[in-house]
Amino acid sequence: xxxxxxxxxxxxxxxxxxxxxxxxxxxxxxxxxxxxxxxxxxxxxxxxxxxxxxxxxxxxxxxxxxxxxxxxxxxxxxxxxxxxxxxxxxxxxxxxxxxxxxxxxxxxxxxxxxxxxxxxxxxxxxxxxxxxxxxxxxxxxxxxxxxxxxxxxxxxxxxxxxxxxxxxxxxxxxxxxxxxxxxxxxxxxxxxxxxxxxxxxxxxxxxxxxxxxxxxxxxxxxxxxxxxxxxxxxxxxxxxxxxxxxxxxxxxxxxxxxxxxxxxxxxxxxxxxxxxxxxxx
Amino acid sequence: xxxxxxxxxxxxxxxxxxxxxxxxxxxxxxxxxxxxxxxxxxxxxxxxxxxxxxxxxxxxxxxxxxxxxxxxxxxxxxxxxxxxxxxxxxxxxxxxxxxxxxxxxxxxxxxxxxxxxxxxxxxxxxxxxxxxxxxxxxxxxxxxxxxxxxxxxxxxxxxxxxxxxxxxxxxxxxxxxxxxxxxxxxxxxxxxxxxxxxxxxxxxxxxxxxxxxxx
Numbered sequence: 285x286x287x288x289x290x291x292x293x294x295x296x297x298x299x300x301x302x303x304x305x306x307x308x309x310x311x312x313x314x315x316x317x318x319x320x321x322x323x324x325x326x327x328x329x330x331x332x333x334x335x336x337x338x339x340x341x342x343x344x345x346x347x348x349x350x351x352x353x354x355x356x357x358x359x360x361x362x363x364x365x366x367x368x369x370x371x372x373x374x375x376x377x378x379x380x381x382x383x384x385x386x387x388x389x390x391x392x393x394x395x396x397x398x399x400x401x402x403x404x405x406x407x408x409x410x411x412x413x414x415x416x417x418x419x420x421x422x423x424x425x426x427x428x429x430x431x432x433x434x435x436x437x438x439x440x441x442x443x444x445x446x447x448x449x450x451x452x453x454x455x456x457x458x459x460x461x462x463x464x465x466x467x468x469x470x471x472x473x474x475x476x477x478x479x480x481x482x483x484x485x486x487x488x489x490x491x492x493x494x495x496x497x498x499x500x501x502x503x504x505x506x507x508x509x510x511x512x513x514x515x516x517x518x519x520x521x522x523x524x525x526x527x528x529x530x531x532x533x534x535x536x537x538x539x540x541x542x543x544x545x546x547x548x549x550x551x552x553x554x555x556x557x558x559x560x561x562x563x564x565x
Numbered sequence: 566x567x568x569x570x571x572x573x574x575x576x577x578x579x580x581x582x583x584x585x586x587x588x589x590x591x592x593x594x595x596x597x598x599x600x601x602x603x604x605x606x607x608x609x610x611x612x613x614x615x616x617x618x619x620x621x622x623x624x625x626x627x628x629x630x631x632x633x634x635x636x637x638x639x640x641x642x643x644x645x646x647x648x649x650x651x652x653x654x655x656x657x658x659x660x661x662x663x664x665x666x667x668x669x670x671x672x673x674x675x676x677x678x679x680x681x682x683x684x685x686x687x688x689x690x691x692x693x694x695x696x697x698x699x700x701x702x703x704x705x706x707x708x709x710x711x712x713x714x715x716x717x718x719x720x721x722x723x724x725x726x727x728x729x730x731x732x733x734x735x736x737x738x739x740x741x742x743x744x745x746x747x748x749x750x751x752x753x754x755x756x757x758x759x760x761x762x763x764x765x766x767x768x769x770x771x772x773x774x775x776x777x778x779x780x
Contacts, residue, residue, distance in 0.1 A: 502629035
């Protein structure tokens with residue numbers, strides 16, 4: 285959805301830059317001439333405030349809660365912090381691999397030589413999304429044994445397909461006339477890719493990063509079923525031992541982490557977008 | 566025991582699980598569609614209400630399903646209730662979003678024409694706007710169903726019904742000769758169900774999308 289918009293704006297890019305250059309000469313750094321901030325203060329403060337309130341309430345509740353032996357065993361000795369750190373590690377590592385795999389593969393599949401393979405890859409990607417994450421993970425656990433590796437591969441495999449199909453869709457949506465023009469002024473295929481196609485696809489790649497992060501935080505909760513650790517451990521311990529405090533703490537921390545990651549990714553999406561692709565007033 | 570033998574000896578249990586899985590997803594989808602379209606209809610005419618509805622639903626979508634089920638267990642207990650609530654909540658999201666997008670995308674001149682020939686507000690909604698917004702809503706329903714298939718599998722951990730039980734039985738007996746068969750049967754069963762549902766939606770689309778707006 286963002287790509288056609290991005291295209292329109294890209295055409296105005298040069299005009300915008302000229303105007304800016306003129307401004308710089310005539311009115312040196314006038315404060316009234318600065319662009320409006322990309323992120324409003326509501327966007328910056330609302331979610332962190334909500335999360336702080338949520339965690340504060342949870343903390344206060346745990347201060348007065350009387351935990352029995354099973355619950356305190358499950359939560360003591362830095363187990364919560366360990367689960368949280370494991371969860372973040374699983375998310376970050378898997379996201380890096382998803383991007384390393386999916387984006388170059390998307391670029392490759394949209395090159396003329398491989399263009400015929402694109403519909404096949406897309407159909408495969410759509411089929412793969414019908415596979416349940418927990419089933420995929422369990423199969424990998426049986427194949428590779430319990431542990432972190434199986435969990436990581438499962439998380440990566442599950443997120444590669446959506447990011448790949450996003451990348452392909454975005455690169456295909458680039459205006460063909462722009463590519464034609466780039467070729468017309470004598471750019472090499474590699475130059476067209478790096479100087480035209482990829483810059484135009486930046487918003488889309490950032491959206492892919494966000495999708496991967498959010499998906500991976502979710503799939504990482506399932507890592508516990510394959511002995512991969514993470515916050516899911518607290519949730520499953522709480523369910524199997526019927527200890528609501530453990531269950532609640534695990535769930536609340538997972539929710540807070542997921543919302544935080546999504547928020548950070550949404551800020552990155554806005555802040556890292558090239559100025560030229562911005563829909564300005 | 567190879568996979569085919571396993572299917573042969575356990576087909577009754579598997580069919581029962583598959584039926585329960587499909588039935589849970591189907592019933593929650595019906596519920597989610599009704600609620601989702603009602604929310605969409607209530608929100609689409611005002612900018613801030615649509616914004617609130619789409620942001621709210623997108624926020625719920627970022628919550629991992631296991632955590633959502635974990636939060637529901639203290640409130641509604643184990644078994645079918647958390648499954649139904651979680652599935653319906655997640656199912657709502659794509660439907661609300663697509664319903665609002667679809668209704669907002671209806672050409673205002675068409676609505677105006679309907680007004681001009683004397684249609685009431687309700688008649689305009691039911692006979693003009695909703696039929697025109699139906700293709701995106703149906704897409705939302707398809708996306709929801711595919712997502713719910715996987716979430717229903719996870720809900721089996723909270724004693725929910727369906728093929729997820731097969732997967733968790735396999736995970737629980739890692740190392741035994743049947744573990745792979747159980748996980749494979751559960752996973753493939755869910756994929757087959759998802760594809761069957763998808764085919765059904767294509768058919769429903771053919772039958773229900775008004776002839777005039779078919780592409």
